[in-house]
Amino acid sequence: MGKVVVGLAAGCAVAACLVAAVMVGRRVRRRMGWRRVLRVVEELEEVCATPVDRLRQVVDAMAVEMHAGLASEGGSKLKMLLTYVHDLPTGNEKGTFYALHLGGTNFRVLRVQLGGQRSAIIGHDVDRQPIPEPLMTSTSEELFDFIASSLKVFVGKGDDVSELSKMGKRELGFTFSFPVKQISFSSGLLIKWTKGFAIEDTVGRDVSQCLQQALSRKELDIQVTALINDTVGTLAVGHYHDEDTLVAVIIGTGTNACYLERADAIIKCQGLLTTSRDMVVNVEWGNFWSSHLPRTSYDVDLDAESPNPNDQGFEKMISGMYLGDIVRRVILRMSQELDVFGPGPSKLHVPFILRTPLMAAMHEDESPDLREVARVLKDVLEIPDVPLNIRKLIVKVCDVVTCRAARLAAAGIVGILKKIGRDGSGGVASGKARPKPGRKIKIKRTVVAIEGGLYTNYTLFRVYLNEAMAQILGEDVAPYVIIKVTEDGSGIGAALLAASHSASSVVDTVL
Numbered sequence: 001m002g003k004v005v006v007g008l009a010a011g012c013a014v015a016a017c018l019v020a021a022v023m024v025g026r027r028v029r030r031r032m033g034w035r036r037v038l039r040v041v042e043e044l045e046e047v048c049a050t051p052v053d054r055l056r057q058v059v060d061a062m063a064v065e066m067h068a069g070l071a072s073e074g075g076s077k078l079k080m081l082l083t084y085v086h087d088l089p090t091g092n093e094k095g096t097f098y099a100l101h102l103g104g105t106n107f108r109v110l111r112v113q114l115g116g117q118r119s120a121i122i123g124h125d126v127d128r129q130p131i132p133e134p135l136m137t138s139t140s141e142e143l144f145d146f147i148a149s150s151l152k153v154f155v156g157k158g159d160d161v162s163e164l165s166k167m168g169k170r171e172l173g174f175t176f177s178f179p180v181k182q183i184s185f186s187s188g189l190l191i192k193w194t195k196g197f198a199i200e201d202t203v204g205r206d207v208s209q210c211l212q213q214a215l216s217r218k219e220l221d222i223q224v225t226a227l228i229n230d231t232v233g234t235l236a237v238g239h240y241h242d243e244d245t246l247v248a249v250i251i252g253t254g255t256n257a258c259y260l261e262r263a264d265a266i267i268k269c270q271g272l273l274t275t276s277r278d279m280v281v282n283v284e285w286g287n288f289w290s291s292h293l294p295r296t297s298y299d300v301d302l303d304a305e306s307p308n309p310n311d312q313g314f315e316k317m318i319s320g321m322y323l324g325d326i327v328r329r330v331i332l333r334m335s336q337e338l339d340v341f342g343p344g345p346s347k348l349h350v351p352f353i354l355r356t357p358l359m360a361a362m363h364e365d366e367s368p369d370l371r372e373v374a375r376v377l378k379d380v381l382e383i384p385d386v387p388l389n390i391r392k393l394i395v396k397v398c399d400v401v402t403c404r405a406a407r408l409a410a411a412g413i414v415g416i417l418k419k420i421g422r423d424g425s426g427g428v429a430s431g432k433a434r435p436k437p438g439r440k441i442k443i444k445r446t447v448v449a450i451e452g453g454l455y456t457n458y459t460l461f462r463v464y465l466n467e468a469m470a471q472i473l474g475e476d477v478a479p480y481v482i483i484k485v486t487e488d489g490s491g492i493g494a495a496l497l498a499a500s501h502s503a504s505s506v507v508d509t510v511l
């Protein structure tokens, strides 16, 4: 009996020791895991760092690449597409103009009434109409007939109430957000469809003519007078309200920019045009690349696994389509170091499951116990009960990724300003030839029009971008560069450009 008791006691002691050992082991592993997770985040921070010196290198690279892209076709990753837009709206335009925006799964029709005074825009938006899915892969005729029919209904509705539209021929600006090789202000050839569209017989054709023919088939007497992309629309609206607007940037699902280039820069570089006037150039900056961009292994993997590897490198670091997925990749990496993310596969492996608005919600969670972070982790990624210290690290990851994106976008903008001599370099911003105190600095005011859901909805992104602009430009120049949010430029801008070109029928000669 005594032996049994002693045996039992010994057994219990061994078991207790084992349990203690397991617990200590787990604690040690956790502590080591925690250290490794910390290291993952620290490394991310180090690689993503964007001190002002580095941003200035990006600024220079952007300006150099823009120059190279203008100099020759294929001379840079930047396409620097000529738009044939010389005249931006001034605010004096009068009349009623239509716009049609085909950008993705929806299209919109607008009527814009202009009273000849700035801000006298009455935008009349038809409900976003989805393109019926079968039409996205049908024929050119079917797609454009559908669009023309919807436009006809819209125009018919408006004519009863619109006095102005009875004055003269109706004109329409067409915003077409697919890659186009522009051949004049009002025409351009479709290079390829994207975003789920695949209509073979449209590729290589003039999309403006496709629309015009459909309008005739539907007996709709409207002239397509402008064919633009969405950044040009943003610039047009910006310029309509403020003539110092020379640059437009879109930061939404994707990102792009355009700007007004000096005539001599275009003639000297491309030698294509007999033009003596400035022209808007579509930078297609999503494809910008430079060795100065701070690139992580997460960016490399994201790119490699994307449908378009080695393409749109800048966009993949900056735009709303990708930021959430970069964060997902970092959290996945963290989960491999520490078991608090739970056993087995979670939703963390699903590409693009963490959309950027969710990432922003975690980033901007101000509750002391980070409730929103916990909610997103649980509801979206199916990881419950993540401890607070890890949730704090996840907020840090969101911060690092967004801060890098916003600061790089700022450097891109200053790169464009540098290209057109509006960054204050050549003296003030570079700090080389600072004027003596009290001496007046001559810097021209420049407005940058910005549009897109990432910039307008993500407060911290906006704050970081503005902060970086001020840092790069320096306190003497920064006050002269103004960022203005433009609303619905991609739609209204087309109508404004149709208006500003309706009086001046300008023809460029392509040599």
Ligand code: ADP
Binding pocket: 251, 252, 253, 254, 319, 320, 321, 356, 357, 358, 360, 361, 451, 452, 453, 454, 457, 458
């Ligand atoms: P698009 O670029 O498709 O024309 P938007 O300009 O409206 O459309 O931008 C939409 C994009 O903006 C979304 O894909 C998303 O990435 C981003 N976005 C929208 N809302 C938010 C938000 N609250 N926080 C962060 N990003 C957002």
Ligand code: MG
Binding pocket: 230, 252, 452, 490
């Ligand atoms: Mg858009």
